[in-house]
Amino acid sequence: MTSVKVRVPAKVNVQLSVGPLRDDGYHDLVNVFHAVSIFDEVVAEESDSVTIRVEGHTVDQVPVNDDNLAVRAARLLARHAGRSPGVSLRIHKTIPVAGGMAGGSADAAGALVACNELWKLGLPMADLMELAAELGSDVPFSLLGGTAVGTGRGERLTEVEAGGTFHWVFALADGGLSTAKVYAECDRIRQATGEKVGWPAVNEDLLRALRIGDPKALGPELSNDLQPAALMLRSRLVRTLDAGREHGALGSIVSGSGPTCAFLAGSKEHATDLAVSLKAAGVCRAVVTAEGPVPGAVVV
Ligand code: ATP
Structure with a gap:
């Protein structure tokens, strides 16, 4: 070979x-x-x-x-x-x-x-x-x-074990964000606000929604502790997230350390409609639809 x-x-x-x-x-x-x-x-x-x-x-x-x-x-x-x-x-x-x-x-x-x-x-x-x-x-x-x-x-x-396929829309941004800088900003915000940070725990309601494949239940459970830091470093993402909510996303979240924003849709058709609306709103560089879960690295 x-x-x-x-x-x-x-x-x-x-x-x-x-x-x-x-x-x-x-x-x-x-x-x-x-x-x-x-x-x-x-x-x-x-x-x-x-x-x-x-x-x-x-x-x-x-x-x-x-x-x-x-x-x-x-x-x-x-x-x-x-x-x-x-x-x-x-x-x-x-x-x-x-x-x-x-x-x-x-x-x-x-x-x-x-x-x-x-x-x-x-x-x-x-x-x-x-x-x-x-x-x-x-x-x-x-x-x-x-x-x-x-x-x-x-x-x-x-x-x-996810109980079905979830449909997503991703708003891609111009330029990246450094993961290290986003974590540093998260620490800075926490120190400045005196926020008490507890031991992280898995959200059982989120796991249940994943297991039964229910996007309506999953949407409100999406959470990302790095989001405030990503929004502080890239304030225009607030508009991107708002646009997703306004156009009916079941959940809107910054992906990891950002700046990509992820929107959960209820179906493939809903994802396509949401992608069109986000593109028209002009709140990001590009919009792509995707589904998950998919397998990891595979030889093709
Ligand atoms: P994560 O979500 O894991 O925090 P990310 O998706 O935000 O990471 P990457 O695309 O992995 O970010 O890129 C982070 C940095 O890693 C880039 O700015 C680049 O300098 C470096 N890098 C090294 N190898 C690669 C690679 N194969 N593809 C992309 N970036 C790479």
Whole structure:
């Protein structure tokens, strides 16, 4: 085999609860991940050296050197397997860059699966999950896909069986937001307001809505503790979220650290109508519809 193509999804956090800042600089999280049908493609081809090419929208912000998460994933896997890391990686990005949808993590997960196949390593999922956790707290979920509760820094995952397909509309923004800056702003706001931050806990009503596949029940339960910080750093997102609510979204939320906004619809038709209204409202760069849950990184 000289070439392997892997498709890997974006995620939206349907719950993101951020605990107090820990001494090591991280936060304990309860993170309910949901994989949606916006996909990056990672193609791995045989090569003597490690090369990376990135295609798609706003890819000028994606590093094309050893900082690229896909390259880091390939090198980590090669080291783990005790072989040379030679591979030519090509990424086609559809997941918005620095958009709060785990695009970099998706590419890392895609590279792990693609190189495992290309190099005929035959490593089981459990091994890939461990390597994924070393690369970043969202990478294990990008491998797994579906819907899952993440605890710790988000990397300890428990799958949730979703009882149906949910229909989403995503409002993509111009320019990204740095995840680190959004967390720092969240800490700053909490300190300034003296907010008492409790231990994060999973919302059982949200899990029930996911399990029975009920978008009407899920909409009001969507929550994101990073949203106030994202809105503080990018105030025009307030208008974007308002527009979604005005046009009948069942739930409106900033996706992860933003600036992408996610809107839950009641059906595929509702999602299409909502997308048209959001586009007409002129509150974002682009609008895409997607459904979830979808599987994690798969060879195609
Ligand atoms: P998350 O939701 O996991 O917090 P994000 O979706 O907001 O992340 P990414 O698209 O993962 O953000 O990009 C964050 C930064 O990571 C980018 O600005 C870029 O510099 C860097 N990066 C490294 N590798 C990649 C990659 N393969 N794709 C995108 N960004 C990458």
